Amino acid sequence: MTTSVFLNNDRTIPLLGLGLYKATADDEAENAIISAAKNGYRLFDTASAYKNEESVGRGIARCGVPRKDLFITTKIWNNAQRLGDVDGAFERSLDRLGLDYIDLYLIHWPVPGCYLNTWKEMEKFLESGRALSIGVSNFEIRHLEELRKVSGIIPAVNQIECHPLCYPRELIEYCQANGIQVQAYAPLARGAYLDNDILCVLGTKYAHTPAQIGLRWAVQKGISVIPKSTRPERIAANARIFDFEIEQEDMDLLDTLNQNYHSSHVPEDLRDTIF
Template identity: 40%
Template sequence: MITSLTDRITLNNGTQIPGLGLGVFKIDNTTTATTVASAIQQGYRLIDTAQIYGNETGTGAGIQQGLVATGLQRADLFITSKVWNAHLTYDETITAFNDSLSSLGLDYLDLYLIHWPGHDAYRDAWRALEDLYRAGKIKALGVSNFEPHHLKDLLTFAKVMPVIDQVERHPKLNQAALRTFTAHHDIKLQAWSPLMQGQILDNPVLQEIAASHHKTVAQVILRWDIQQDILLVVKSVKPKRLASNAAVFDFKLSPEDMQRIDALNADLRVGPNPDEFDF
């Protein structure tokens, strides 16, 4: 379990990833640059973007601004991007990766993900990722929004194991079956939309737990994930909110708190169902 914003967890290939990072979904390029730079200055070391977000240029600018402001080196950061569903042939995946690298202004990525399973159209894309990994262009490979049956299929042909499955995960969708499967195969779960896009912040159970710890509901939810070794990417464009999201290391949820939050599960999604979503 991580104990600070800069703490890292070791993945199955030996790469170390910060446990809590910034996601930049649906942030425009200009705001992304400012937000990323601010996050780095506040101690964030993981930045998560994607080709389809349309803000890799802004992410890259923010990375450079943050490095200059802090004196950090590129190796101190962990940068993730993703290949979109429309580019899952071998050649398209290679091109998409190179385009992302160019937009970000980087010479390697720490993690590259297949964004969605795309009706199982990921075999050639995974082969492309493996070749980029062997060439040293990617430090670790992973997937996003894969269900257990997608992972089972992937593991039948993958020569390089995925290190992460980044999925929607929050108290209303606790992904228990997926957690069991990924733990068995030493694949880490990373939560996107851990706050359910704000739709769960008025939940009375969470509000009661938050009040007992003199914390916000958002902080309680993030702590719930951290105490289960779930990796996190959390979005905010506000410096105060970035700081608040990181203030989750000075308290601990009790076993009863954890059980009460677990009991909120309703298998409810705010994002698409991976088995139905294409592009």
């Protein structure tokens, strides 16, 4: 089964990665990466706002996988955008991670009045090879349309919350029609659907857990997923999504569970401005 997809600049991205949000305890991110690498993970997702890039860097160095075989994502936070400190923020992330380049650098949130300038600065990272791909996170169609007006570079990725309880179909279809890879953060809705009756019934049918059903639903749609866990047994279980396929009628059933439920929240400094 397919375990990676092509981005719009002919690079590939794994369909499964490890999210590292809130993995901030001593060596927590480092140990999670080492465990995940043993279970076949090659994509690791962090951000400057997560305050764990140093630990992520140690995990990358210790995981035993050659750097060229890894896919590392990090993101620029809102205050750096407001200060116009895009290059400084990028260099600090590289330094904390101990890397020469980033596979994917994202705008974490579309800060009004800033994100278009941020994008133009990020184009330079792409041109220099310090970032192999650039993209966005939490962008709606209107933000992507504004970006299109000022830049000839289409975001490689739009990272959004997506899972059976939160299925923004119009946004996903827009991204897919315009060559933007959708990546789902919080794809387990932080546990919100793990006792859902339909997920449980399908879990029994396919001999997989509700979590695995939810992750498989996304990757079967071509959406990359980055479930967060620091527990080795859950990291291993979340990787077991490529040994079965959900029938179309069950995919359609899962689509009906959408409630526009968000387990994540818009940052306080943006709540009155964009969403």
